[in-house]
Amino acid sequence: MHVKHIRRTQKDAMNGKRRPSIVVAGLILSLMLVLSACSGTSSTVFNSGSDEVSSTSTRVPWDYRIVEGTVGDLIGGDMTVLPDNELLPNDNNYATGDKIWTLQFMDAELTTDANQRNDIRLSSWTTIKSFKDQKTAESDLTNLKVIVKTDVKLVGVYKTTYKQDTRHFAVVELPTGNRIKQPIDEKRYAAMEKQEKVDVVLEEVHDFADYDLAYAKFRGWAD
Numbered sequence: 001m002h003v004k005h006i007r008r009t010q011k012d013a014m015n016g017k018r019r020p021s022i023v024v025a026g027l028i029l030s031l032m033l034v035l036s037a038c039s040g041t042s043s044t045v046f047n048s049g050s051d052e053v054s055s056t057s058t059r060v061p062w063d064y065r066i067v068e069g070t071v072g073d074l075i076g077g078d079m080t081v082l083p084d085n086e087l088l089p090n091d092n093n094y095a096t097g098d099k100i101w102t103l104q105f106m107d108a109e110l111t112t113d114a115n116q117r118n119d120i121r122l123s124s125w126t127t128i129k130s131f132k133d134q135k136t137a138e139s140d141l142t143n144l145k146v147i148v149k150t151d152v153k154l155v156g157v158y159k160t161t162y163k164q165d166t167r168h169f170a171v172v173e174l175p176t177g178n179r180i181k182q183p184i185d186e187k188r189y190a191a192m193e194k195q196e197k198v199d200v201v202l203e204e205v206h207d208f209a210d211y212d213l214a215y216a217k218f219r220g221w222a223d
Contacts, residue, residue, distance in 0.1 A: 055113040060176075060215035061207040062108040062122060064144050066137045071098040086127050094130075101137040103129040105208060108215075110178065118178055128208060146204045149222045151197045155179060157189050172198060174216045182218065199223055 071094040072080035079090040081102060094100060104125040111119040131137040155171040168189040173179045184192070192198060199222035207213040 055111050055119075057109055057111045059107055059109050061105070061144075061205045061213065062215065063106045063205060064141055064208075065104050065106075065125070066134065066141055067102050067104055067127075068134070069100055069102055071096055071100060081127065081130070088127060088130055092130065092132055094132075101131045101134050102127045103131070103137060103140060103208075107207075110215075112178065118180075144206050144208060146206070147219065148202050148204060149199065150175070150202060151199050152202075154192060154195050154198045157184070157192045159189065170198070172200065172218070174202065174218065176214070176216045178216075180218050188221070 069081040069083070071090075072082045072085065074090060074094075074096060075087070077090055078087050079094055080086065081088055081100065086102075088102070092100075105128050106125050107123050109121040109123075111121075113119075129140070131140070152175065153173040155173055157168065157170045159166055159168045161167075166186075168184045168186055169181050170184050170188070170192055171179055171181050201219040201222050203217045203219045204214045205217065
C-alpha cells in the first residue's frame, strides 16, 4: 500500500595504615552516589518523555433527543415517567396517565492523544426536562442543536492505494479544536490539494446548563 502523508599536615603512622580502608569506603560511597544519580536521571527523563506523549481528556455535550412518555406514580413533588420508570420533578402539575415529552441528554468523554487522534466514550441517556406537548419540546431542541455553515482549517488531504483501489481523505480542524478525517472523491481531492480553508456544515451541540460550552460535529461539505 502506498500512502501519501500530510505535509527533540601529614598523618601519623597509624592513620597511614588505615588510609586504604578509608579510600575503599570513599570509592564505594562515590559509586553509590553515581548510581543513585543515574537512576534519578533515568526516571526523570522517562517521566518527561511520558508527559510529552500523554493524552488529554475533556467532557463535552454530545447529543439530545425527545422521547414520548406517560406519567406514572406521583411521589411528593416528583413523578415517575413510563416506560422506564424514571423519577422527575413534577414541575407542570401533571396527573397520572398524562402524555408528556421529555428531553434527554448525552455527554461524552473525549480523549485526544499527541497525534490528534480522538477516542470517544459516550454516557447513557439522562432525562433532564419534561414538556406538555411535542412542539415545545422540539423548539427547545433546536436551540440546543444548531446547524451552521462556516469555513474551517483544512489540515491536508491524502490518498491510499491498495490492490489498485485508491481512496481519498481530507483532514479538517473544527472550531472546537478537534480534528476529523473524512472520505472524499477524487474530484474534491484535486480541488482541495492547494486550499487552506474549506466550507463545511456543522452541528453545534450546546450544554443545557452552560450554553457557551458547545461541541461541533461535522455534518457535511457546504458546497
